[in-house]
Structure formats: C-alpha cells, structure tokens
C-alpha cells in the first residue's frame with residue numbers, strides 16, 4: 054500500500070502538486086515522458102498479476118523512476134499492507150563524475166522530484182515511499198529489509214559499477230522467488246548493463262525468466278514455473294511465440310508485445326478534463342468552419358495538402374479578423 058506524502062524519508066514537496074496549476078497534468082500514461090515500452094508494460098502487468106494469483110506477498114522497489122512512467126504502472130499493482138519504495142537522484146548530486154555526466158546528458162533537463170510527484174499523483178491517491186539520493190545509499194539507509202521484495206525494477210544509472218551494485222542490492226532485497234527487471238541489458242549505448250547482467254548470470258546465480266527487446270527479467274530462485282506459465286500464455290496468443298533461446302543451459306523465452314496480453318492505457322484524474330477541453334476545441338473548430346463562406350469550404354476540400362492547409366489557414370485568419378472587427 055502506498056504511504057501518505059508526509060511519510061517521505063527526504064524532502065517534502067512544499068505545496069500539493071495536485072493543486073499546483075503549473076505541475077504536469079497528464080491525461081494518460083502516454084503523456085508521462087519516460088522509457089517504458091509497450092512490451093514491458095505488458096510483461097510487468099503479467100508478472101505482477103501472476104504473483105497475485107499465486108498469492109506471493111512482498112513489497113516492490115523501483116530504482117530509477119525519472120518522471121514516473123513505469124512507477125505509475127507498478128503502483129497499480131500494490132496490495133493492502135505492501136510498501137512501494139522508489140529511489141532516484143532527482144535534483145541531487147551524483148556520487149561520481151561519470152554518473153554526473155550521465156545525468157547531465159540524459160535526465161537533468163526535465164527531471165524534478167516535483168514533476169515526478171505530480172505525475173504519480175495524477176494516477177494515485179498517495180505517493181510511494183521516496184528515497185532521494187544515489188541508489189548505493191539504499192543499503193545503508195536500511196529502508197528495505199533483506200528478502201522483503203517480490204519485484205524490483207533496476208533502471209537507474211546504466212554504468213557498469215552502478216548496475217552491478219544495484220544487482221547486488223536487489224539480490225539481498227528480493228524474496229527467494231522474487232523477480233528483478235533490468236533495463237537496457239542489450240543496447241549499444243549501455244555495454245555496462247550487458248556486462249553486469251551476464252556477469253550476474255554467469256557468476257552470481259541470477260537465472261533468466263524472460264527477455265524483451267529492452268529488459269532482462271530474472272530471479273535468484275527457481276524460474277521454471279514462471280517461465281512455463283509465460284511460455285504457455287505466449288503460445289496461446291501467437292503460435293510463433295515465444296522464441297526460446299538457450300543461454301548457459303537455460304531455456305529462456307524471448308517475448309514481444311503480441312505475445313502478451315494487451316493493457317489499457319492508465320487514465321489519470323485529469324482525463325475527463327482533457328477530454329472536455331478537446332471536445333470544446335473541436336466544437337469551436339466546427340463553428341469556425343461553418344462560418345467560412347461555402348466557396349472557401351469547397352476550395353479547401355478540393356485542394357490537396359499542403360496547399361489546402363495553407364489556404365484554409367488564411368481563410369480562417371480572415372474570418373477571425375472579420376469576427377473581431
């Protein structure tokens with residue numbers, strides 16, 4: 054269960070982001086900037102639903118939230134009595150220069166804790182527990198008890214030392230049958246994640262559960278029953294799915310969006326307001342169109358874009374001028 058905003062372990066927002074007119078007001082998850090592909094949205098939901106069906110208890114942790122895109126989805130899977138914890142640097146300093154450069158190159162421009170909170174509260178009534186600071190502090194912060202987590206998403210720094218440390222922490226924090234999802238394990242620009250991932254598999258007992266184009270899913274427990282359930286459901290959806298890859302004697306399903314149940318785009322508390330605004334805009338547009346002389350409407354319909362669009366814009370501007378005069 055999410056904890057109230059007042060229970061944060063660091064920096065409390067000075068005004069309620071839901072009441073702040075300058076805070077972001079996403080209508081659906083698609084309006085929240087971030088990196089969370091459809092395939093992984095579907096697989097997160099499938100794995101978390103599978104844990105619920107099997108009555109696996111435990112907390113959830115996300116290391117690296119950015120503006121909240123994947124955190125919002127994780128938050129929808131929390132159950133009574135469970136804690137969702139997130140960790141991100143937000144505006145804080147990174148602990149080393151390489152991580153600091155990574156932050157400047159990829160995240161600093163748009164990232165604020167306040168924007169994360171506003172996005173999250175657009176979809177949920179309360180914030181998760183937030184640890185603001187380098188993920189390496191998590192171990193000494195003692196927020197997370199060993200063996201307490203059922204799902205951890207590792208998506209913070211993509212540099213080798215950081216990912217390896219986050220994986221060491223995840224191993225301690227996860228229940229035996231818990232799942233870790235690891236971002237960018239095969240991208241050209243993140244070789245450190247690839248190195249840390251396969252090193253954990255080869256040397257530290259991490260066993261693959263599934264692979265998607267962007268994320269590696271694994272467990273330090275026994276992956277067989279989850280893998281089988283996943284393979285069965287993928288075959289029901291797409292006869293070509295999954296592609297079974299053998300890595301270090303493990304048969305690992307490689308999945309894509311069509312092999313997983315579709316998920317609705319989560320809607321925020323602002324959805325109805327956005328819809329009403331759009332409808333009002335459409336109505337104003339129709340009224341303007343009706344006011345255009347019939348000859349101009351015919352002309353606009355006959356001409357092909359972009360000529361048509363330009364002509365229509367001029368006619369609209371003239372009509373607006375006439376209306377103002």
Ligand SMILES: C[S@@+](CC[C@H](N)C(=O)[O-])C[C@H]1O[C@@H](n2cnc3c(N)ncnc32)[C@H](O)[C@@H]1O
Nearest residue numbers: 087088117118119122123141142187188209210
């Ligand atoms: C790829 S983004 C996370 C994307 C997010 N999960 C989503 O769904 O869009 C990486 C995030 O990790 C954070 N980060 C980078 N280095 C970190 C570190 N050492 N400790 C904690 N967070 C870090 C960045 O501030 C950024 O918000």
